[in-house]
Structure formats: C-alpha cells, structure tokens
Amino acid sequence: MPSPDLSPEPTPTLPSVVAPKGGAIVALDRSFVDEITAIRHDLHAHPELGLAEYRTSDKVAAFLESYGIEVHRGLAGTGVVGVLRCGQSDHMIGLRADMDALPLTEMNGFPHRSQIPGCMHACGHDGHTAMLLGAAKKLAETRHFNGTVVFIFQPAEETVGGARIMIEEGFLEQFQIESVYGIHNWPGLPLGQIAVHSGPVMACADAIDITVRGHGAHAAMPHQGNDVILAASHLVTALQAVSARATDPLEALVVSITRFHAGEAYNILPEEARLGGTVRAFSVALQDQAEALLTRICAGIGTAFGVQITLEYRRGYPPTLNDPAAAESCAKIAETVFGKSQVRRDLQPSMGSEDFAYFLRERPGCYVWLGNGPGEGGCTLHNPHYDFNDSAIPYGIRYWVALAETLLPAS
Ligand SMILES: [Zn+2]
Ligand SMILES: [Zn+2]
Known part of the structure; x- marks a missing residue:
C-alpha cells in the first residue's frame, strides 16, 4: 500500500475554462451510439476480474488503434493508454475508465448477460470503458481541441487498486497529464443527471x-x-x-x-x-x-x-478528493451537456471508496457520478441483477468530448 502521506503537491496550472466552441454539444448519430452500445454489450458478456482483463485489454487496444490513436500497453499488466494529440499546445489531460468486473454470478436473463460463471460487470465498468472508447473515437474524428488527450483504461479498480499500480509503474512520468477526470455510473441518480462534488466524493477504505x-x-x-x-x-x-x-x-x-x-x-x-x-x-x-x-x-x-x-x-484506497477548481470547471462543462438544472451539486458524498483517489492524490481533477436511473427494482451496484443503463452512454460520451474540447480549447 502507498505512503499515507497526502501532503499537498504543488498544483499544476489547469487550462482556463471557456465555453465549448460555439456552445455546441457533439453530435452523436444513432449508428454511432449503437456501435458503442454493442461494444458495451460485448464487454458485459465477457467480464474479467481485476488484473486479468486480457480480452478486454486486447479489445480496447484494437478499437483505439482502429480509431488512429497511439496505444501504449503493459502498465499494471492489462492497462491500456491511448494518446491523441492535436495542435501545438503542450497541455495534456487524462480521462480514465476502469475495466474490471466482480466475482459474482449474474442473475439477469438478457442476451448480453455474462457468459462467465462467477464473474460479472455488476459495477458498470463495461459502460465506463465503452463510453471512453466512444469519446476517443469521436475526438479522433472531430479533432476539435488543441493539446493531448490521454485515455486511461485501468485494470483492477475493485480489488488491489490498478490506479496505484499504474502510477507506481511510472504512468505519470510517461504521460505528463496536468489534470485527470473520472466518471462512475450512479444508480438512483436519474438518467440525464450528473453529480459533481467539490472536495470529498468517496471515503478512504x-x-x-x-x-x-x-x-x-x-x-x-x-x-x-x-x-x-x-x-x-x-x-x-x-x-x-x-x-x-x-x-x-x-x-x-x-x-x-x-x-x-x-x-x-x-x-x-x-x-x-x-x-x-x-x-x-x-x-x-x-x-x-x-x-x-x-x-x-x-x-x-x-x-x-x-x-x-x-x-x-x-491504509487502503485514500479518500477521493475532487479539486474544487476542477470540480467547478466540470460542473460548468456539464451544464452545457446536461442542462443547468440537471447538474447536481448538492449530493452527499459516499462512504464507499474508489481507487481513482490515487490519481487525484497526484494531480488535480474531478470524479463525477453519471445518472444511471432507478434501475430494475432500485437495483444497486454490486448486485447480481445490476446492469449499466445504455441510455446513459450518449451523456457520458458528450461529457467526455465537451471536457476535452473545453479544457484544451482549439484556437
Ligand atoms: Zn464496484
Ligand atoms: Zn465501480
């Protein structure tokens, strides 16, 4: 486990926030969303436990390559990092998705249910991975930003802290991101809403x-x-x-x-x-x-x-602490995607924990909750009936794209 010393690091300057160009929200046509949804279903049907995301890692790397994105592999074993540069700016941001599933037998009956007994995407990381792939594809197509976007696909959020392993193996030296961002789907939060906390969002464990x-x-x-x-x-x-x-x-x-x-x-x-x-x-x-x-x-x-x-x-996962300035930026960006009334700034943090905390210990950034809706019978994360809500996919992709285009504005 890492040192408990969380004394503040010097905070790198965040790129200043301006409204997304023209206030436009990226267009996602039906076939694009269907394609990403199919990826989500495929990942859901083939879940893999932390540090053993071999198939998932291969798939993610292949998709990124097919989008024309530079791919780096091997950090924390199955970790995949995509790098997309555009323009001359030196600014660099990290967008992170987790890829691992849970040791749980799925009780759902739909066609994309887990094909692996005793293993299931019950925390929606299949959705996180698919949405970040969707954003990578869209940003590689539109290239409406100036700087570098680093797409972080990390293993083992649920267990040993894949984020910590990636950092220990030199992620931050290899990819000099100035700030880092994460999304977690959140059952109970209505679809079409997003929650942004300033400061603590998840507890230590x-x-x-x-x-x-x-x-x-x-x-x-x-x-x-x-x-x-x-x-x-x-x-x-x-x-x-x-x-x-x-x-x-x-x-x-x-x-x-x-x-x-x-x-x-x-x-x-x-x-x-x-x-x-x-x-x-x-x-x-x-x-x-x-x-x-x-x-x-x-x-x-x-x-x-x-x-x-x-x-x-x-000491386990540290507390997940959003940088207040980064949270403010993310909330403003989210208003353009979700609408002002749909950006929740009033939710209590959770006493659960999250290994994105390790990234936030090293760089300023913000981890948000994306509304997954009430779910079947109010189904919660880590339940054998859980499923990521496909209708949240366009929201997540639009948020990621708006974040990149706003934090790395094209001149
Ligand atoms: Zn989980
Ligand atoms: Zn999770």
Missing part, C-alpha cells in the same frame, strides 16, 4: 485486524484464565466511541467491525479471538486520528482485561 490473546480455561472455571471473548466484546463496543465520542461529529467517520472469530467448543474459553473491520473517512487527518484512537482503546481494553491485544491498521 482502511482495513483493521485485531488479535486478542489470553489464557484459555475451562468454561466452568473462568477465573483460571483470561476470557478473550469478553475482552473482545468490550472492545467492539468501546471502538464505537471513536466515531460517537472522540471525533468531531460534523466529520463523517465509520468504524465497522465485520469479523469476529473465537472459540470452537461449548465448554472451553479460547486463547485467542480475531476481529476485523474497516474505517471510512474523508480526510487523512481523521484517518490518523482514528488509527491513534483505535490503538489507545486496544491498549486500554488489554490492560483492563489482562489480555494482549495487537492491532494492525492498513
């Missing part, structure tokens, strides 16, 4: 492992040992004081214990209990505070119950 060790004993004679189950139970309760009593209630923090394993028999007090869980927050300062408080409470409960408690606190 830290993992905790706690081991409680004591002296085993006969269950009928507990005074002869140190009951680790009792100590661990108190610990679960006490840890809730971290968010309820020890940190600012106006700052969102979740501490969830999700695993509790101890004992095997009715008449034996075990020697060891193991707990696991997660911590979610929107700031590194709060992550630091939570880690310190968890450490203190573990030590205190250990002393109180005469048991040894070890805490392993591992």
Whole structure:
C-alpha cells in the first residue's frame, strides 16, 4: 500500500475554462451510439476480474488503434493508454475508465448477460470503458481541441487498486497529464443527471485486524484464565466511541467491525479471538486520528482485561478528493451537456471508496457520478441483477468530448 502521506503537491496550472466552441454539444448519430452500445454489450458478456482483463485489454487496444490513436500497453499488466494529440499546445489531460468486473454470478436473463460463471460487470465498468472508447473515437474524428488527450483504461479498480499500480509503474512520468477526470455510473441518480462534488466524493477504505490473546480455561472455571471473548466484546463496543465520542461529529467517520472469530467448543474459553473491520473517512487527518484512537482503546481494553491485544491498521484506497477548481470547471462543462438544472451539486458524498483517489492524490481533477436511473427494482451496484443503463452512454460520451474540447480549447 502507498505512503499515507497526502501532503499537498504543488498544483499544476489547469487550462482556463471557456465555453465549448460555439456552445455546441457533439453530435452523436444513432449508428454511432449503437456501435458503442454493442461494444458495451460485448464487454458485459465477457467480464474479467481485476488484473486479468486480457480480452478486454486486447479489445480496447484494437478499437483505439482502429480509431488512429497511439496505444501504449503493459502498465499494471492489462492497462491500456491511448494518446491523441492535436495542435501545438503542450497541455495534456487524462480521462480514465476502469475495466474490471466482480466475482459474482449474474442473475439477469438478457442476451448480453455474462457468459462467465462467477464473474460479472455488476459495477458498470463495461459502460465506463465503452463510453471512453466512444469519446476517443469521436475526438479522433472531430479533432476539435488543441493539446493531448490521454485515455486511461485501468485494470483492477475493485480489488488491489490498478490506479496505484499504474502510477507506481511510472504512468505519470510517461504521460505528463496536468489534470485527470473520472466518471462512475450512479444508480438512483436519474438518467440525464450528473453529480459533481467539490472536495470529498468517496471515503478512504482502511482495513483493521485485531488479535486478542489470553489464557484459555475451562468454561466452568473462568477465573483460571483470561476470557478473550469478553475482552473482545468490550472492545467492539468501546471502538464505537471513536466515531460517537472522540471525533468531531460534523466529520463523517465509520468504524465497522465485520469479523469476529473465537472459540470452537461449548465448554472451553479460547486463547485467542480475531476481529476485523474497516474505517471510512474523508480526510487523512481523521484517518490518523482514528488509527491513534483505535490503538489507545486496544491498549486500554488489554490492560483492563489482562489480555494482549495487537492491532494492525492498513491504509487502503485514500479518500477521493475532487479539486474544487476542477470540480467547478466540470460542473460548468456539464451544464452545457446536461442542462443547468440537471447538474447536481448538492449530493452527499459516499462512504464507499474508489481507487481513482490515487490519481487525484497526484494531480488535480474531478470524479463525477453519471445518472444511471432507478434501475430494475432500485437495483444497486454490486448486485447480481445490476446492469449499466445504455441510455446513459450518449451523456457520458458528450461529457467526455465537451471536457476535452473545453479544457484544451482549439484556437
Ligand atoms: Zn464496484
Ligand atoms: Zn465501480
């Protein structure tokens, strides 16, 4: 996992925002949208897990080449990067899509359902990949910008953080993007709407492992040992004081214990209990505070119950923090595509997490939520009935194209 140090980097100058040329929204005819929809269906039918997106990676590279876009492969294994230059400007932006699916058996019955048992695009990354391909194709055709657009197709958003691996393997040295942008489809947000957050949009996802060790004993004679189950139970309760009593209630923090394993028999007090869980927050300062408080409470409960408690606190995906200036630009651009009333600036951030955070830790940028509509029965992400909404495809492509044409304006 990367260093937890999120001290701000010097912020590169973002290209100034002007209205898209002529205020025009890129034209997408029916056959163009159908072509991208067919790509989306093909990707949906052939999902692949993180770092194993071999077919997807081959397909993406082949499409980019067919559009006349320079293709780079190999970062994070299956990562694909497309580079499209136009004009003389040195400005360079990154547009990112994730390509991986989830270890889940699809329960849908439509023709493009997953052909792979135990693997499914239940987070809509098939839609993200297809929309970015659509934008790449359209921008390669129209070339109505001045600068370089870097199309980032990254693996393994769901698991190990493909974004982090690409960065560690030198993505930012190889492609000197000044700013970076991401889209995630968002069920529950109406189709035709987009949500733009200034600042936090997704939380960090830290993992905790706690081991409680004591002296085993006969269950009928507990005074002869140190009951680790009792100590661990108190610990679960006490840890809730971290968010309820020890940190600012106006700052969102979740501490969830999700695993509790101890004992095997009715008449034996075990020697060891193991707990696991997660911590979610929107700031590194709060992550630091939570880690310190968890450490203190573990030590205190250990002393109180005469048991040894070890805490392993591992930093996972960092908080996803949009750059306020970039968010402002994206919201203005989105108004031209979606209409002013359809750009939501008032949604609460999510306590979920997202590895786009690694890009945003290195470069200013903005990660937006694209309305996917209510879905069948209010179906949510990571559900075996989920499907990306094809009707969102033109919105996503238009947003990407408007972003490139506005941030890299043709003279
Ligand atoms: Zn997901
Ligand atoms: Zn996702």
